Amino acid sequence: MSSRRPRSRASGGASRISDEQISDLVAKLQALLPEARLRSSDRVPSARVLQETCSYIRSLHREVDDLSDRLSELLSTSDVSTAQAAIIRSLLM
Amino acid sequence: MAFKQELLKNLILSLRARTADACRFSAMSLQERKRAVKASADVAMATARGGGARWPKAILAAAGTTSSNQSCKVRSSRCRRVVRRCFREKRRGGSAAALAGSAAASSVDVARRLVRKRTMALRKVIPGADAVMDEASLLREAMDYVVHLRAQVDVLRRVSEAVQRSSLLRDSVWPQSALRGKEDSSSMRQ
Numbered sequence: 001m002s003s004r005r006p007r008s009r010a011s012g013g014a015s016r017i018s019d020e021q022i023s024d025l026v027a028k029l030q031a032l033l034p035e036a037r038l039r040s041s042d043r044v045p046s047a048r049v050l051q052e053t054c055s056y057i058r059s060l061h062r063e064v065d066d067l068s069d070r071l072s073e074l075l076s077t078s079d080v081s082t083a084q085a086a087i088i089r090s091l092l093m
Numbered sequence: 094m095a096f097k098q099e100l101l102k103n104l105i106l107s108l109r110a111r112t113a114d115a116c117r118f119s120a121m122s123l124q125e126r127k128r129a130v131k132a133s134a135d136v137a138m139a140t141a142r143g144g145g146a147r148w149p150k151a152i153l154a155a156a157g158t159t160s161s162n163q164s165c166k167v168r169s170s171r172c173r174r175v176v177r178r179c180f181r182e183k184r185r186g187g188s189a190a191a192l193a194g195s196a197a198a199s200s201v202d203v204a205r206r207l208v209r210k211r212t213m214a215l216r217k218v219i220p221g222a223d224a225v226m227d228e229a230s231l232l233r234e235a236m237d238y239v240v241h242l243r244a245q246v247d248v249l250r251r252v253s254e255a256v257q258r259s260s261l262l263r264d265s266v267w268p269q270s271a272l273r274g275k276e277d278s279s280s281m282r283q
Contacts, residue, residue, distance in 0.1 A: 021229055022228055022229060022232070025229055025232040025233065025236075026232065028232075028236060029232055029235060029236050029239075032236055032239050032240065033239075045204070046208050046211075047204065047207040047208045047210075047211045050208065050211035050212060050214070050215050051211050051214070053215060053235055053239065054211065054214050054215050054218055056239065057215075057218045057219065057235075057238065057239060057242065058218055060239070060242040060243065060246060061218070061242075063246045064131070064134060064135075064242070064245060064246055064249060065131065067134075067246065067249035067250055067253055068127060068130045068131040068134055068249065069127050069130075070253050071130050071249060071252060071253045071256065072123075072126040072127045072129070072130040074253060074256045074257055074260065075108065075112055075118070075126075075130070075256065076118070076119055076126060077260065
């Protein structure tokens, strides 16, 4: 069900990007997505993988925003230098 | 993971620099503070990644820390040409479909159009990917970006938890020994 892309669409550079190369990359990308979004055992069409990647990236952006917000609130009452030892200890242990 | 440690180091340095002047930091509005922390996190991630992908340069360029104005101009003019070409193709495709009438679009065409649509959407969420990039490079860029974004989320979460823990330690009335016992039992390495 994956789309067949005509060879002539390969842009830039002399190297021709094969269909197999593209679908191999799509499969690798699919493997990165969390299980909840795509059943990795099934063969999923490329468009679906691209769509799920897009929404996954957007949700990661939201997480970063929320965590940054939380961290900025914490830093207004605490300060980084006193927390530094605790942070490094907990992260490198 | 070496990348996470590098990210953490950059993040701590950046946050220390921003919060060193405690008066100025607390004088910032809530929105300014949030933006500052988010910017620190993004710059820390981009700097830790280095030159192996396109998105770190795009982040750093947006943050105003690179001076590659020349390459930006060239890239943006190429972008305009690509966008113009895309619009031309779309218009041509639309009128052809209207003329065809009874001729149904083949499933291959529909699939191809959908992939193109999704590809364009993907370019919008990855920094620097809206420049002329072939499909394969875009997919590799997406993989790279996802992996490092996940690491950024993980580091930010741990940093927040650690800052929160240290302020609890500081403000609590429990004896230090009891708290240390609690810390050891909770799993830190996930």
